[in-house]
Amino acid sequence: MPKNDEITSTERLLGLIRTDEKGADIPDSPLSPQSRETPKPRSLKRWGLKKNITVGVDFGYMDLKLVKVRQSSEQQWHLLGYRSVPLDPQVPKDSPEFSSFFRTTLTSFCGSSGKFALWSSVPSEGIEIRHIVIPKVQKKQIANVAFWSLKKEVPFDENKSVFDFEVLGDIAKEGVDKTAVLAWTVPKQEIQQLKALFARSGFPLTGLSLPPFAIQNLLRTRLMETDGKTVSALFVGRNWSRIDIFSAGNLVLIRWIKTGINSMIEGIMERVKENPGVLYKGEDGSVPLAVDGQTPIDAKQAGRILFSLSADSPPLTEAEPGFHLKEVEIYKMILPALQRLVRQVERSLKHYSLKSENDSVKKIYTVGEINSFKRVVDYINNQVGLPGDTIDPLALRTSFMNDISVPGSASGRAPFAPAVGMALSNNSHTPNLLFTFEDKERMASVKRINMGIFVVFFIIMSICLGFFMWQGYEKGKKEIRVAELQHELEKYSPRVDQNYIVQLTAKAKQKQQVSKKYSKRYIGLAIVKEITRITPPNVRLLSMKAHLGQISGDEKKEAKKTLVLEGIIFGGHQVLESSLAAYVLRLENSLLFSRPSISKSTLGYYEDKEALQFTVHIKLV
Numbered sequence: 001m002p003k004n005d006e007i008t009s010t011e012r013l014l015g016l017i018r019t020d021e022k023g024a025d026i027p028d029s030p031l032s033p034q035s036r037e038t039p040k041p042r043s044l045k046r047w048g049l050k051k052n053i054t055v056g057v058d059f060g061y062m063d064l065k066l067v068k069v070r071q072s073s074e075q076q077w078h079l080l081g082y083r084s085v086p087l088d089p090q091v092p093k094d095s096p097e098f099s100s101f102f103r104t105t106l107t108s109f110c111g112s113s114g115k116f117a118l119w120s121s122v123p124s125e126g127i128e129i130r131h132i133v134i135p136k137v138q139k140k141q142i143a144n145v146a147f148w149s150l151k152k153e154v155p156f157d158e159n160k161s162v163f164d165f166e167v168l169g170d171i172a173k174e175g176v177d178k179t180a181v182l183a184w185t186v187p188k189q190e191i192q193q194l195k196a197l198f199a200r201s202g203f204p205l206t207g208l209s210l211p212p213f214a215i216q217n218l219l220r221t222r223l224m225e226t227d228g229k230t231v232s233a234l235f236v237g238r239n240w241s242r243i244d245i246f247s248a249g250n251l252v253l254i255r256w257i258k259t260g261i262n263s264m265i266e267g268i269m270e271r272v273k274e275n276p277g278v279l280y281k282g283e284d285g286s287v288p289l290a291v292d293g294q295t296p297i298d299a300k301q302a303g304r305i306l307f308s309l310s311a312d313s314p315p316l317t318e319a320e321p322g323f324h325l326k327e328v329e330i331y332k333m334i335l336p337a338l339q340r341l342v343r344q345v346e347r348s349l350k351h352y353s354l355k356s357e358n359d360s361v362k363k364i365y366t367v368g369e370i371n372s373f374k375r376v377v378d379y380i381n382n383q384v385g386l387p388g389d390t391i392d393p394l395a396l397r398t399s400f401m402n403d404i405s406v407p408g409s410a411s412g413r414a415p416f417a418p419a420v421g422m423a424l425s426n427n428s429h430t431p432n433l434l435f436t437f438e439d440k441e442r443m444a445s446v447k448r449i450n451m452g453i454f455v456v457f458f459i460i461m462s463i464c465l466g467f468f469m470w471q472g473y474e475k476g477k478k479e480i481r482v483a484e485l486q487h488e489l490e491k492y493s494p495r496v497d498q499n500y501i502v503q504l505t506a507k508a509k510q511k512q513q514v515s516k517k518y519s520k521r522y523i524g525l526a527i528v529k530e531i532t533r534i535t536p537p538n539v540r541l542l543s544m545k546a547h548l549g550q551i552s553g554d555e556k557k558e559a560k561k562t563l564v565l566e567g568i569i570f571g572g573h574q575v576l577e578s579s580l581a582a583y584v585l586r587l588e589n590s591l592l593f594s595r596p597s598i599s600k601s602t603l604g605y606y607e608d609k610e611a612l613q614f615t616v617h618i619k620l621v
Contacts, residue, residue, distance in 0.1 A: 053080065054206075055110050056214075056422030057120040061238050061369075063087055064102075065416055066109050068116070069423040077221065077424060078402040082394070082416055083109050093197055103201040110203070117206040118198065119425040121418070122190045122433065124211050124242060128154045129184040129254045131168075136177045142167060143437050150183040161185040164436040168250050182251055184210065184431075191433055207425050207432040211235070212244045212251050214421025215367070215391065219249040220429045223393050223400065223420070229362040233391060234345060234380070236370035238262050241341060243348045245361060253352050257344040261306070261369060264334035268302040271333040272321075278329065279321045297321050305330060310372035312411055331375065338376065342383040349384065365391045371414040393420040523548060527563065527592065527620070534586045538579060541567040548620070561620035563593070569612045576603065576612040587618060594619040 052072070058065040064087055068080040085105050091098050110116055130153050134145045146165045150156075156163075165183040172178070191208060198205045215233050218224035230247040237260045245253040272279055276296045297305075305322035307313040309330055316323045322330070345364075353360040364386045366377050371390045381388030394406045394413040407413050427435055519526075527546055535541060545564040569579050580601060587596040600615035 053116040054423050054425060055106075055116050055118050056419040056425065057118065058214075058416075058419035058422060059093075059120070059123075060087070060415070062089070064105065065419040066105070067416060067419040067423040068110065069420070071426075075222065077223065077400055079394070079400055079404050079420075080402065081109065081404065082406075082419070084415070094193065099197065099200040102197065103203070106201060106203050113203045117425075118203055119207040119209065119422045119430075120194060120198070120205060121209050121211045121214060121422060122186055122194060124237075124240075124256070126187045126190060127184060127210060128156065129182065129210070129212070129251070130154060131252050132181050132183055133171065133173060133178050134181055136170065136179050142179065142181070143441075146181045146183050149181075150185070154185070156185045160188055162188055162191060162433055162436065164431060164433065166431055168252070180252075186210070186433055195434070205434060207427065207430065208434050209422065209425060209430055209432060211418060212242070212254055213425075213431055214418045215244060216246065216249065216251050217421040217424040217430055218391065218393055218417070219246055221424050223424065224391060226363070230359055231363045231365060232345075232349065232361045233365045233367050234370075235367040236260055236341070237368060241344075243345055245348070245352050247356075247359060252356075253348070255344070255348040255351075257341060257348075259337055259341045259344065261303075262299075263337040263340070264306055265299055265302045267335075267337045268305055268330070268333045269297060269299065272297055272302070278325065306334065307372075309375070310369075310411070311374070311409070312372045327375075334376075338379060342380055345380070345384055349386075361386065364388050367391050367417055368415070372411045374411075390414045391417040393417055523620075530590055530592050531565070534583075534590060535567075536579075536583065536586075538570050539567055539583055540570070541565060543567075546620070563618040563620055565616045565618065567614060567616075568606050569614065570606075570609055571611075573603075573610055576610075577601075580612060580614055584616060587616070592621055594621050 053068065053070045056067045056069070064085045065083070066085070067082045070078045070080050072078060091101075110118075128150075130150055132146065132149045132153065134142070134149050137145055143165065147163055150163070150165075163183070163185050165181050168180040168182055170177060171180050194208060195205055215224075219226065226246075228248070230245065233244045233246070235242045235244070239262050240260045241257040243255050243257065244251055273296075279296065301321050304316060304320060305325065308316045308322070309327060349361050364381060364384055366380070366388065367390075370376060377388060377390070390410055392410050392413050394401075394416055395410070425432075524546060528544075531541070531544065543566040547560075547562045549561055569576055569583070571579055580598065584596050584598060587593050596616055596618045598614060599617050600613075602613045604611060604613060606613070
């Protein structure tokens with residue numbers, strides 16, 4: 001970017017002034033203070049205040065700006081209202097008078113507390129924001145690495161500051177994968193003072209962010225289109241200025257500049273101090289002299305001279321110093337301050353271009369009171385060499401405006417940009433100083449625990465449901481079986497009942513008694529028949545003695561029934577023993593005999609044949 005000397009810069013500024021005087025577009029007439037404070041919609045719809053309504057609060061130097069927005073879908077917002085309320089700089093924000101005024105203002109604009117989200121921003125003084133690149137580490141380690149990386153660049157006291165960060169994404173630097181992080185610190189005292197202010201007013205804050213993130217919200221919600229280009233936003237405040245650079249909707253660079261509106265006011269005071277005669281053109285040519293080396297005008301009078309250049313401010317009267325000054329003369333007074341501002345802007349843009357290697361800023365936007373000075377804005381854009389524009393979210397957008405009437409001039413709408421940005425805030429895309437990464441980690445931990453509990457509960461419920469369905473299935477099967485049995489039961493006649501069962505039981509007992517009598521009477525015959533069936537041809541029984549205790553009247557009923565068999569087994573010498581064992585096994589398998597045992601076995605000859613004589617004792621069943 002070329003650097004121009006004072007003469008060239010002055011000529012450019014004078015050229016802009018002459019061009020505007022000859023035929024430049026005149027800004028629309030500003031709205032009256034009353035209409036700006038209480039804008040009336042042409043056809044205001046009645047919206048129920050719900051949690052998807054957000055109110056953005058922006059504390060300006062001279063006024064309080066409020067914007068109310070309703071989100072109807074993920075990428076759709078509607079403006080519900082806006083208001084600008086004058087502030088008295090003499091009333092401190094921690095006073096009861098301001099709390100009462102603030103409560104009344106919010107109640108009038110928003111309604112009852114709790115029906116909407118309330119977002120605001122902390123003053124930029126004292127905050128530190130850095131775009132840092134850290135090694136690629138695990139997700140749980142990013143916070144610790146970002147903390148120490150920021151502390152290395154900007155030493156801060158963690159006990160007096162709130163630290164937070166946002167991961168912008170992974171990048172490749174010098175062939176190594178790294179992570180780009182935007183980290184910042186804010187004095188705790190600033191946060192506590194704002195929280196206390198809203199709490200005293202009966203409207204607790206939902207979120208508290210930083211001024212650059214208000215512009216970032218406009219980009220991320222696509223209410224401000226940049227066609228994917230890297231852009232910068234220049235905010236010119238009272239005591240200082242700030243330039244923010246955004247790439248792909250993310251804040252990547254922020255620089256503070258020690259030049260602002262007051263620097264221009266001081267430039268007017270210095271010029272008048274050097275030549276007090278420039279203020280007056282009396283008929284007698286008299287010029288008031290400075291007293292004790294002091295400037296003939298104070299800061300308030302110099303401010304009136306500066307703001308006389310704004311289309312939104314009333315012109316100077318004949319009774320005020322500087323009434324006879326021409327615009328070109330006033331611009332020459334503030335030119336040194338403008339040149340310092342431009343140099344710092346150029347350095348910031350060049351620094352970003354060198355740091356990002358393949359990227360550079362393609363457009364510059366201006367934010368704040370500076371937009372009221374059209375020629376100053378044009379001068380800055382020309383000097384920087386970039387196309388310029390004002391951030392104007394209240395420009396006609398049918399889907400967003402919702403039939404709300406807005407100021408006709410861009411200078412009247414532009415000051416609401418920070419408040420609109422705050423009204424578009426959401427924890428999903430807006431850093432929140434009241435909900436930092438530590439709170440997000442705790443919430444994620446709670447979500448994981450809740451998810452675990454839900455999964456366990458779901459598994460238990462699935463098991464119980466499966467068991468219940470299985471029981472229902474089994475019940476159905478049994479009901480079908482009962483129905484089948486019932487159907488079979490109906491075929492029988494007579495129907496079985498208790499009396500019938502008693503009769504059948506009596507008949508069964510009678511049959512059993514008859515059977516026992518027959519068994520006692522014919523037990524001997526049954527024994528002989530069974531022995532005859534079991535005994536093989538090579539076994540000859542010599543005697544058979546049966547002891548039937550029940551039959552003998554002298555014996556007790558409990559006497560054991562036994563059978564003693566004596567006999568001879570014929571055969572070869574090698575098979576006599578095995579033949580006896582087989583015969584005993586056949587006796588044991590009989591239903592009438594139990595536990596047969598060989599009490600005696602003797603080898604010998606019988607009728608000149610080799611034989612085995614035996615005696616077997618058997619229990620009768």
